[in-house]
Amino acid sequence: MLSKAGTRLMQGNEACAEGAIAAGLRFFAGYPITPSTEIAEELALLLPKVGGKFIQMEDEIASISAIIGASLAGAKSMTATSGPGFSLKQEGIGFASYTEVPCVIVNVQRVGPSTGVPTAPAQGDVMQARWGTHGDHPVIVLCPSSVAETFTLIIEAFNISERWRIPVIFLMDEVVAHMREKVVVPDVSRIRLAERPRPQVAPDQYLPYAAGEDLVPPMADFGSGYRYHVTGLTHDQTGFPTTKAPEVDALARRLDAKMKRAAPHVTFVDELLVDDAEVAVFAYGVTARAAAKAVRDARAQGLKAGLIKAKTLWPFPSEHVRRVAERARAIVVPEMNMGQLVLEVERASAGRANVVGLSRVDAEPITPDEILAKLREV
Amino acid sequence: MAMPVTHYLRTSKMPHIWCAGCGHGIVLGAVLRAIDSLGLDKDQVCVVSGIGCASRAPGYLDFNTLHTTHGRAIAFATGIKMAKPELKVIVLTGDGDAAAIGGNHLIHAARRNIGITTVCFNNSIYGMTSGQYSPMTPTGSLASTAPYGNIEEPFDLCDLVYAAGASYVARGTAYHALLLSKLIAKAIATEGFSFVEAITQCPTYYGRRNNMRSAVDMLKWQKEHAVPVAAAAKMSAEELVGKFRIGELGTRTRPEYTGRYAAVIEAAQKEEAEEDA
Numbered sequence: 109m110l111s112k113a114g115t116r117l118m119q120g121n122e123a124c125a126e127g128a129i130a131a132g133l134r135f136f137a138g139y140p141i142t143p144s145t146e147i148a149e150e151l152a153l154l155l156p157k158v159g160g161k162f163i164q165m166e167d168e169i170a171s172i173s174a175i176i177g178a179s180l181a182g183a184k185s186m187t188a189t190s191g192p193g194f195s196l197k198q199e200g201i202g203f204a205s206y207t208e209v210p211c212v213i214v215n216v217q218r219v220g221p222s223t224g225v226p227t228a229p230a231q232g233d234v235m236q237a238r239w240g241t242h243g244d245h246p247v248i249v250l251c252p253s254s255v256a257e258t259f260t261l262i263i264e265a266f267n268i269s270e271r272w273r274i275p276v277i278f279l280m281d282e283v284v285a286h287m288r289e290k291v292v293v294p295d296v297s298r299i300r301l302a303e304r305p306r307p308q309v310a311p312d313q314y315l316p317y318a319a320g321e322d323l324v325p326p327m328a329d330f331g332s333g334y335r336y337h338v339t340g341l342t343h344d345q346t347g348f349p350t351t352k353a354p355e356v357d358a359l360a361r362r363l364d365a366k367m368k369r370a371a372p373h374v375t376f377v378d379e380l381l382v383d384d385a386e387v388a389v390f391a392y393g394v395t396a397r398a399a400a401k402a403v404r405d406a407r408a409q410g411l412k413a414g415l416i417k418a419k420t421l422w423p424f425p426s427e428h429v430r431r432v433a434e435r436a437r438a439i440v441v442p443e444m445n446m447g448q449l450v451l452e453v454e455r456a457s458a459g460r461a462n463v464v465g466l467s468r469v470d471a472e473p474i475t476p477d478e479i480l481a482k483l484r485e486v
Numbered sequence: 487m488a489m490p491v492t493h494y495l496r497t498s499k500m501p502h503i504w505c506a507g508c509g510h511g512i513v514l515g516a517v518l519r520a521i522d523s524l525g526l527d528k529d530q531v532c533v534v535s536g537i538g539c540a541s542r543a544p545g546y547l548d549f550n551t552l553h554t555t556h557g558r559a560i561a562f563a564t565g566i567k568m569a570k571p572e573l574k575v576i577v578l579t580g581d582g583d584a585a586a587i588g589g590n591h592l593i594h595a596a597r598r599n600i601g602i603t604t605v606c607f608n609n610s611i612y613g614m615t616s617g618q619y620s621p622m623t624p625t626g627s628l629a630s631t632a633p634y635g636n637i638e639e640p641f642d643l644c645d646l647v648y649a650a651g652a653s654y655v656a657r658g659t660a661y662h663a664l665l666l667s668k669l670i671a672k673a674i675a676t677e678g679f680s681f682v683e684a685i686t687q688c689p690t691y692y693g694r695r696n697n698m699r700s701a702v703d704m705l706k707w708q709k710e711h712a713v714p715v716a717a718a719a720k721m722s723a724e725e726l727v728g729k730f731r732i733g734e735l736g737t738r739t740r741p742e743y744t745g746r747y748a749a750v751i752e753a754a755q756k757e758e759a760e761e762d763a
Binding site: 137170 | 529
C-alpha cells in the first residue's frame with residue numbers, strides 16, 4: 109500500500125522505496141541484486157499507483173543510463189543496487205555528475221570485493237561512493253542508520269539532487285536495509301520538496317550550462333520547447349563540446365565550487381554528548397547504532413564519551429570532527445571495512461586528537477562492547 | 487512543403503568532424519529528409535547517441551539531443567521514452583556502439599518493442615579510434631587490430647534485431663540514399679521498436695586498408711553488392727553469396743512497450759481506488 113500518514117512497521121528497503129515516492133520519485137530502473145532487491149519490488153508495485161514508471165532493465169549499466177534519460181525528460185529518477193552493480197554503474201554516475209542530471213543511486217552495501225558475501229553487511233564502498241568514477245566530479249553521499257532515518261533521508265537525497273543538480277549516492281547497508289522498525293510516516297502533503305531550477309528565459313536565450321550566483325545552471329526538460337545539447341564530452345556554457353583550456357578549466361572549477369557551495373546545506377550530522385566528551389566515536393550507518401549504545405554505556409561507567417553520527421559522508425563533515433577533536437583526547441572510528449573514513453577523520457582532526465580505527469570485516473556488525481572496549485583503551 | 491535539411495541542422499556547429507569521403511553525412515541527410523517527410527515538430531524529437539563517429543551526429547541537429555556513454559544510447563533513450571512517451575525518440579549509433587558494447591541494450595529494446603527508432607551507421611570499423619575491427623567487419627578484412635585478417639564472422643544485425651522482436655527492420659546504404667530515407671521514415675512512423683542498418687563507407691580507416699582507396703570505390707562496392715529484397719527473393723543461395731539484401735526485411739505488429747505500461751498504470755490505479763473505497 110502507499111504510504112499514508114501514521115505509524116508503520118517497515119523494512120529498511122521498503123522505507124527507502126516509500127520515502128522516494130514521497131520525495132517525488134516517478135521513474136525507477138533497476139536490476140535484481142541482493143540485498144537491495146526489495147526496493148525494486150516495492151517500486152514495481154507502488155510507482156504505477158502514483159502514475160510513475162518502473163522498469164527492470166537488462167543490466168545495471170542500462171539502469172543507470174535509463175534513469176539519467178528519464179531525468180532529462182523531467183522525471184525524478186532513482187536506481188538501486190549493491191556492490192557489484194554499483195561498480196558497473198560508475199561510468200553512468202560520472203556522466204550524470206558532469207552533465208548535472210539529478211538522480212539518486214541507492215547502494216545497499218554488502219561484503220566485497222567481487223561477489224563477496226551477498227547476504228551480509230559491510231561498509232566497504234565509502235571511498236568508491238565518492239571516487240568510484242574517473243575524473244574529478246561532484247557527488248553527494250548520504251547514509252542512514254535506521255529504518256525511520258531511511259525514510260526521511262531519502263527525501264533529502266532527492267531534494268539535494270534536484271536543488272544542486274548533483275547525483276546523490278544513498279549508501280545503505282544490509283542490516284539497515286533488511287531490519288524492520290517503527291516509522292512515523294508524515295502527511296505526504298506536508299513534506300517539503302525541492303525541484304530542479306528550470307529556465308526563466310525564452311528558448312533562444314537559454315544557455316544550458318550557464319550558472320548564476322549559486323553555480324547551478326537552470327535545467328530544461330527534454331520536450332519542453334528548449335532544444336539543447338547534452339554531452340559527456342567537456343562542454344562550454346552552450347552545452348557543446350570544447351577542448352579550449354580556459355573552458356575545460358572553468359567547468360572543472362565550477363563543479364568543484366558547486367559541491368563546496370552545497371556543502372553547508374547538505375551536511376547532516378547528529379551529535380550525542382559531544383560537548384564535554386573526552387573520548388568520542390565517529391560512526392555512520394548500522395555501526396552508529398552500536399556506537400550510541402557504547403557511548404551511553406561508557407557514560408554509565410563514568411567515562412565522558414560522545415558520538416558524532418554522520419548522515420552525510422561526502423562532503424565529509426570536517427567541521428564537526430574538528431570541533432570535537434579540540435576537546436577530546438581521542439576519536440574512535442569503527443567501520444566495517446579496513447579503515448576508510450578513519451583517514452578523513454584523521455585529516456580533519458589534524459593532530460588535535462588521537463584518531464584510532466576499529467575494523468571489522470567478518471560479515472558481522474560491530475558490537476557496542478567492541479566500541480566500548482576501544483573507548484576505554486584510548 | 488519539404489524544408490531544406492539546414493532547417494534541422496545547427497549550422498553554427500559546422501564544420502563537422504567527419505573525414506573527407508565519409509558516408510555519415512549522406513546517412514544523416516537521409517535521417518533528416520525522413521523526419522521532414524513526416525512533418526515532425528522539432529521540439530518533440532529527441533535524438534540520442536553513444537560514442538563513435540556516428541554518435542557525434544546529434545550535436546549538429548536542432549532537436550533535443552543527447553550524446554551519452556559508449557554503447558548505452560538505447561538505454562538512455564528507454565528512460566526518455568518511458569518518462570515522455572509522446573516524444574519521437576531516435577537513436578543514432580555506429581556498428582561498434584550498437585553491436586559490440588551496446589549489443590545487450592539493442593536486443594532487449596527490440597524484445598520489449600519500445601517505441602524507439604535506431605539507425606545504425608554501419609561502416610564495418612571503429613573509425614573514431616582509427617580502424618579496429620568491429621562485430622560488423624567482414625571476415626578476412628584487414629584492420630589495425632586484425633593485421634593478419636579478421637577471423638571473426640560478422641552479425642547479420644537485421645536478422646538479430648528482428649529475431650529479438652522488433653516491429654520493423656530494414657537495411658539501406660549511403661549509395662541508395664533515397665531508399666534509405668524512405669526506410670527511415672517508415673521506421674520512425676512505426677509504433678514499436680524499429681531498426682535501420684545503414685551501410686556507409688569509411689575510406690580513411692576501412693577502405694584504404696581493404697583495396698578500396700576512395701569513397702567512390704566504396705560506394706560502387708555498395709551498389710554492386712546490394713540486392714533489393716524483391717530481387718533477392720528470386721535468387722538462389724549461391725547467387726546471394728557475398729551480397730546483402732536492402733529494403734524492408736521484417737515488419738510485424740506487436741504491442742508497444744510504453745502503451746503496455748500505460749495499461750499497467752491504469753490497472754494499478756484502479757486497484758488502489760478500490761482499496762481506498
